[in-house]
Amino acid sequence: MSKVVIIDYGSQVTQLIARRVREAGVYSEIHPCVTTAEQVAAMKPDAVILSGGPASVGEKDAPALDRGLLELGVPVLGICYGMQLLAHNLGGELAQSETREYGPADLEFTGGSPLWDGIGDDFSMSGGRKTSRVWMSHGDKVKTPPPGFSVTGRTSTLDVAAMQDEARRIYALQFHPEVSHSADGEAMLRNFLFRVAKIEADWSMSSFVDRVVSQSRETVGDGHVICALSGGVDSTVVAVLLHKAIGHRLHCIFVDNGVLRRNEGEEVVSYLREHFDLNLKYVQAADLFLERLEGVEDPEKKRKIIGHTFIEVFDREAQAIKAQGVKVDFLAQGTLYPDVIESVSHKGPSAVIKSHHNVGGLPEKMNMKLIEPLRELFKDEVRKVGAELGIPDSILWRHPFPGPGLAIRVVGAITRERLDILRRADVIVQEELKASGWYRRVWQGFAVLLPLKTVGVMGDGRTYEHVIALRIVDSVDAMTADWTRLPPEITARISGRIINEVKGVNRVVYDVSSKPPSTIEWE
16 A cells, blocks of 8 residues: 655644545555654655644754655655755755744745646736745745755745755645645645655545455454444444454443433444444443432543443443453454544654543453554544445534533533433434534534523513523534534524423523633533
């Protein structure tokens, strides 16, 4: 399989480079800048991309370039900080900008380049010059290119906005072609992949499914695998994928923790059993969870209680499977590629962003090996794999649902009555978003039950009842989010239905805060 290795120097959009390469049909991996040329060589890449980053080249502790990356015999593309590293290491001259340039710029093409091939018709004409709108984000700049390099692009503020050494197949761009704001950026990256590196586009979800099914069979052998199935897209795709590989030697466990959405457990379990013949046990543990949550208001305590209780229940069920004489060697998890990336920062293991475990502490406790079929994939690729496996859109495009479930959407103390109110309100939110066509347009939409009551009037009488908040946001990866500007008629319809149909609610409010500083979930 073709492969592009991306060296991460700390840019906030490095993941976008990997996504653009994969969208072009080429497999890509991101590795921290402390990765050595020898390590990269062992990966047998077809090309190397040097990402952007926030540092200034040459300053103390700034990420450095392993010159061996330029001796691997494969094309190299430097982006932003990557371009400055190339200039610094190959004999060029850098200059520090007085102000950081951030935003759109018009790139003027001053020389021929294979990166510009085939996209000339899309260029705009400015004073008789061919230009393309690009996105800048840099402090330093290349003043003089290294020997052997020619300048192929400039802007009104940069004499060297793009450069290349065709003999050594080294190319560099001061702007970010990976972001959507660069009008022809995607075409430029494709030109690097296919015209310069001459890579074969052999990364597809069908080939991924075939490869992972084969690898899983080989890895598991005659053993058995346990999978915690939540009903979300990640765990569902893992379950169906592994079922395709090892059949009923996959043991799925679905735990009803009492804080699921209405009918969620029954619907998910019924569908997966009927359509995919999964070996699936439905564990109804709502009473246990709700007893332990009674009177608890602190959201962190809620999370810990639910997490620890889940591990306890899951462990008990796993032990029951083992007691039947089944040899259980593996625990399946829905770890995704962003989780892997976030587990090691661009500076290497010494500066970990976060350690990711879908089931905290469980693998060590149960003495099983992890099997993570999706660890190479981004979220959108997981959905494509799910479609390849025949999983319906109703599951693939479900909005994200937190592990603690409705426990952190009932703000304050949890009671069965308050959970029931929230469930009925949440159903209306989902129904109206789907009916209006907005469900697939937003990242997440849900109801929150607030820990207060307000005065209202229904009929001729005074009411003193609960408040529901609507939280509907737009996002790409949940790292940042903005509140969705729903058409007023949809908001009005949701509010009207909740007040009229959900007994105990007399007021609906709309959350108009963004992340940051707020979070998507209220708790």
